[in-house]
Amino acid sequence: MSFYLECGKCGRRMEAVSGAALCPACAKPLLVRYDLSRLDGAALQEIWERRGCDEGMWRFREILPLREGEEPVTLGEGATPLLPLGRSDAGRRGDPDAGLDELALYVKDEGRNPTGSFKDRGLSAAVTRAALDGVTRFVVPSAGNAGVSLATYAARAGLPARVYLPVDTPVQVERRTRAAGGEVRQVEGLITDCGAAARRYARRTGAFDVSTLREPYRIEGKKTMMLEIVQALGWRAPDAIVYPTGGGTGLIGSWKALAELEALGIATGSGSTRMYAVQAEGCAPIVRAFREGWAEAEVWEEPETSAYGLRVPAALGDFLILRALRESGGGAVAVTDEEARLAAAELGRAGISASIEGGATLAAARQLRKEGLLADGEVVVLFNTAHALVY
Numbered sequence: 001m002s003f004y005l006e007c008g009k010c011g012r013r014m015e016a017v018s019g020a021a022l023c024p025a026c027a028k029p030l031l032v033r034y035d036l037s038r039l040d041g042a043a044l045q046e047i048w049e050r051r052g053c054d055e056g057m058w059r060f061r062e063i064l065p066l067r068e069g070e071e072p073v074t075l076g077e078g079a080t081p082l083l084p085l086g087r088s089d090a091g092r093r094g095d096p097d098a099g100l101d102e103l104a105l106y107v108k109d110e111g112r113n114p115t116g117s118f119k120d121r122g123l124s125a126a127v128t129r130a131a132l133d134g135v136t137r138f139v140v141p142s143a144g145n146a147g148v149s150l151a152t153y154a155a156r157a158g159l160p161a162r163v164y165l166p167v168d169t170p171v172q173v174e175r176r177t178r179a180a181g182g183e184v185r186q187v188e189g190l191i192t193d194c195g196a197a198a199r200r201y202a203r204r205t206g207a208f209d210v211s212t213l214r215e216p217y218r219i220e221g222k223k224t225m226m227l228e229i230v231q232a233l234g235w236r237a238p239d240a241i242v243y244p245t246g247g248g249t250g251l252i253g254s255w256k257a258l259a260e261l262e263a264l265g266i267a268t269g270s271g272s273t274r275m276y277a278v279q280a281e282g283c284a285p286i287v288r289a290f291r292e293g294w295a296e297a298e299v300w301e302e303p304e305t306s307a308y309g310l311r312v313p314a315a316l317g318d319f320l321i322l323r324a325l326r327e328s329g330g331g332a333v334a335v336t337d338e339e340a341r342l343a344a345a346e347l348g349r350a351g352i353s354a355s356i357e358g359g360a361t362l363a364a365a366r367q368l369r370k371e372g373l374l375a376d377g378e379v380v381v382l383f384n385t386a387h388a389l390v391y
């Protein structure tokens with residue numbers, strides 16, 4: 001359906017023109033808006049049920065940035081399982097004090113996506129929109145997974161992509177990016193340095209920069225994770241989610257999905273899901289800002305974590321992440337790499353191949369439970385954002 005863009009900070013509205021990036025007035029991220037009042041929620045719910053999972057995340061196309069008659073660039077991303085962690089798994093989860101087995105705990109297993117991570121959803125949406133709008137080449141800075149994913153979706157669209165990676169990114173990431181035809185440039189520094197290099201390249205060549213939140217469509221792809229969760233729970237929103245937060249697209253997307261479902265009158269409880277961000281102790285700008293009561297986060301100096309997806313010292317959408325955490329009544333916690341790694345291994349023993357970022361969510365749930373923030377019987381969803389093999 002038709003859509004327009006709205007600044008997440010100053011609220012300025014603009015047409016969804018080709019190559020739309022940041023708000024021209026305040027340089028903050030733009031969000032996609034649909035005229036939801038024109039849609040019949042009950043009819044949509046039926047259509048989405050009927051379509052089933054074969055169309056992946058694009059089965060929600062009525063609230064995705066696709067106009068009448070347009071087709072997406074897709075590899076079947078989405079439609080990942082929502083796996084309950086049963087009582088027997090709870091035993092293996094160890095630490096009986098944490099009492100996780102009293103929760104209705106689920107894992108949204110995003111490792112099943114075409115390139116092994118949830119990045120595929122965002123990049124399918126971003127590459128789709130950009131290709132339809134006439135973009136002819138792409139660039140992205142990446143901690144790893146986004147680069148592989150961009151290279152793959154650009155290849156699918158028949159377009160070239162360049163990926164800037166920190167020099168210490170695991171070698172598998174570089175190989176997989178090249179295998180998908182991506183052009184790799186390694187940067188001595190962090191993701192923020194890669195971002196600066198990507199922007200210089202974009203200015204020089206006209207390549208379209210699909211950096212996190214520098215264009216509005218990756219969030220749209222990511223929001224489908226929450227649409228799927230709500231559908232899998234019988235059109236009921238979870239009580240809480242625990243999300244491994246770097247740039248925050250998935251968290252902001254989940255928050256946006258719930259607001260859209262609420263506006264459509266579809267899911268029960270969509271206004272009451274608490275959102276919890278988990279970050280690494282060695283790079284926790286959002287956790288610090290949440291605890292200090294700041295509206296924006298300060299840059300985290302000298303970030304150190306082997307959860308590469310969480311090694312984001314400054315997020316462009318920090319104010320949106322913090323707003324989502326506070327408005328939802330959620331919060332933010334930091335875990336050590338060791339806790340995250342051990343928890344990823346526990347998920348492995350429950351048959352779920354988890355990246356360290358996915359493991360961080362289980363470690364965080366345990367911490368939240370100890371702090372009394374997750375109550376007995378609550379439906380809590382952990383996001384395993386990537387397969388263990390991605391690194």
Ligand SMILES: Cc1ncc(COP(=O)(O)O)c(C=O)c1O
Nearest residue numbers: 246247248249250309357385386
């Ligand atoms: C596996 C993994 N988990 C989590 C994240 C953080 O994602 P977001 O940008 O949605 O906060 C990333 C980002 O690179 C990632 O690769």
